[in-house]
Amino acid sequence: MNYQAGGVSGDTVLIEGPDDAVGRRRRRIIIIALVAIVALIAVAFFLTRDGEKPAAAGSAADQAPRVSVIVPGSTEVGRTVTANGTLAARREMPVGVAGEGGMVTRVLVEPGQWVRAGQVLATVDRSVQTQTAQGLAAQVNVARADLTLAQAELDRAQQLVDRGFISKADVQRRIATRDAAAARLKVAGATAAEQRARNQRLDIRAPAAGLVLTRGVEPGQIISSASGTLFRMAKGGEMEMRAQLPEDDLAALPVGARAQVTPVGSSESYEGQVWQVSPVIDPQTRQGIVRIALSYDPALRPGGFASATVASGAGTMPGLPQSAILSDEKGNYVYVVDKDNIVRRRDVRLGTVGDDMVAIAAGLERNDRVVASAGAFLNPGQKVAPVLRKPGE
Missing domain, CATH: 2.40.30.170 (Efflux pump adaptor protein, beta barrel domain)
Structure with a gap:
């Protein structure tokens, strides 16, 4: 810095040199720059604070997981x-008592066995029924003999009526006797046949060919029409x-x-x-x-x-x-x-x-x-x- 003295009043006057002016300009530039930087920082701060709410909303939306659909x-x-x-x-057949029943004497099949139609599965005691059947068969023979006798008497009467030894009324009575004997024979035969059918129904028979599934009866058991199902079969297997x-x-x-x-x-x-x-x-x-x-x-x-x-x-x-x-x-x-x-x-x-x-x-x-x-x-x-x-x- 250069100093020059003035001679009028005797006071000393400082006169700036070129270096002092340059320094002041630099200081102003630095101050202006600092003010600008502070202003930018303030603007950035306010902008950041104003954007916090949208960012928060966006983060809430981002919480939902992304899944592929x-x-x-x-x-x-x-x-x-x-x-x-x-x-x-497919076609199950329950087999029970068809007749009057009685005591089972034999069971002839086991579950898993194949049987044919009409095959006997179990037998029932028929001692009493056999005697009854024999009595009815005897009655048939008696009725047949009566018919034979009535027919023979009718034949002789028809030979004598032409000679006048027997009246036509006697012949007609012998015809009626013959017809009654024939009717009695039919009744006796039907009764005997009914008893034979009853005896046959004492046997438990397969209604059709098939496979025996279950067995619910044993020898010595007393069965009747109320006994229910004794065998179960699968028709044709x-x-x-x-x-x-x-x-x-x-x-x-x-x-x-x-x-x-x-x-x-x-x-x-x-x-x-x-x-x-x-x-x-x-x-x-x-x-x-x-x-x-x-x-x-x-x-x-x-x-x-x-x-x-x-x-x-x-x-x-x-x-x-x-x-x-x-x-x-x-x-x-x-x-x-x-x-x-x-x-x-x-x-x-x-x-x-x-x-x-x-x-x-x-x-x-x-x-x-x-x-x-x-x-x-x-x-x-x-x-x-x-x-x-x-x-x-």
């Missing part, structure tokens, strides 16, 4: 119907499975459809054929009975439980990947996302199960949005952010 659409499948039911004789199905399955199940029946505890299946579909639906359960005819096999035991798969032709059903199917003690189900993006449980009934797709026989519409996977981590009523997945992805 799929629209099942229509799948062409060979439709099959699965059912459970019991095995039974024919078996069947009786399964209950919902009415929509019954409507799609034709008579003659082929079926595979698997008894419980067996790994072997037996081929059968639907021979009757119930014309009546139970108003309480909304189900009917389908009857599947089966050929005889020792493994098919009446009263046993079995499952069946019936081919009912081709059709269209909704199809889902196996990852979308869940199950619990209540059965199979899927999670469906409604229009408000809320998860809802939907019980379903499965149709044909393929390697990667499962046909849904009932419980699902073709335009439903179904959670494709990770359904086990969701809860009914939960809000989600669905992401539509195209089939095949």
Whole structure:
């Protein structure tokens, strides 16, 4: 800095040099820069604070989990119907006492044995009935002898009437005697035949050829018409499975459809054929009975439980990947996302199960949005952010 002295008043005057002016300009620039920086920081602070509310709203929206959903659409499948039911004789024949009964002397068959029509299954003591039959047979012989005698007297009378030794009235009486003897013979014969028929009915006989299923009588037992069923038979050994199905399955199940029946505890299946579909639906359960005819096999035991798969032709059903199917003690189900993006449980009934797709026989519409996977981590009523997945992805 340079100092110059003035000579007029004797005071000392400071005169700035060029370096002092430059310093003041620098200080002003620094101050202005600092003020600008502070202003920018203040603006940024207020802008950040004003944007906190939208950010919070956005974070709340981000809390809904993103899940993949799929629209099942229509799948062409060979439709099959699965059912459970019991095995039974197709035509079961209860065999009881046809006659007056008595004490059983012999039982000639065992369960599981094949018999022919009319074969004796058990015999009943007939000692008294035999004596009665013999007495009636003797009466037949007496009546026959009386008829022979009456006929002979009538023949002699007809020879003598022409000679005038016997009147026509005597001949007519002998004719009446002969006719009465003939009538008595017929009555005696009918009575004896009735007794023989009664004796034959004492035997318990098979009404038709078939398989003996149960035996409920033993030697020494006293039986009568009130004894009920003594034997149960399967006519011709024919078996069947009786399964209950919902009415929509019954409507799609034709008579003659082929079926595979698997008894419980067996790994072997037996081929059968639907021979009757119930014309009546139970108003309480909304189900009917389908009857599947089966050929005889020792493994098919009446009263046993079995499952069946019936081919009912081709059709269209909704199809889902196996990852979308869940199950619990209540059965199979899927999670469906409604229009408000809320998860809802939907019980379903499965149709044909393929390697990667499962046909849904009932419980699902073709335009439903179904959670494709990770359904086990969701809860009914939960809000989600669905992401539509195209089939095949």
